[in-house]
Amino acid sequence: xxxxxxxxxKVLEHLYTRFKIDTVDKNMTLQKLTNRCINLYLxxxxxxxxxxxxxxxxxxxxxx
Numbered sequence: 001x002x003x004x005x006x007x008x009x010k011v012l013e014h015l016y017t018r019f020k021i022d023t024v025d026k027n028m029t030l031q032k033l034t035n036r037c038i039n040l041y042l043x044x045x046x047x048x049x050x051x052x053x054x055x056x057x058x059x060x061x062x063x064x
Contacts (some may be wrong), residue, residue: 012057 011046019030040047 007011016030019033023029037051042048
């Protein structure tokens with residue numbers, strides 16, 4: 001764990017609940033998902049564009 005950075009992020013509760021339910025019998029964790037998404041965001045232009053144009057989330061106090 002030498003090359004890791006501990007951080008704190010706020011996640012929408014309904015999305016996190018769905019994620020936990022959908023991954024209960026899979027080998028996917030929030031940490032794996034986060035690291036893979038960051039990697040794809042940095043290395044795949046189409047993935048980056050898709051994320052940057054995604055606006056289906058409910059606006060709250062955080063920068064969604």
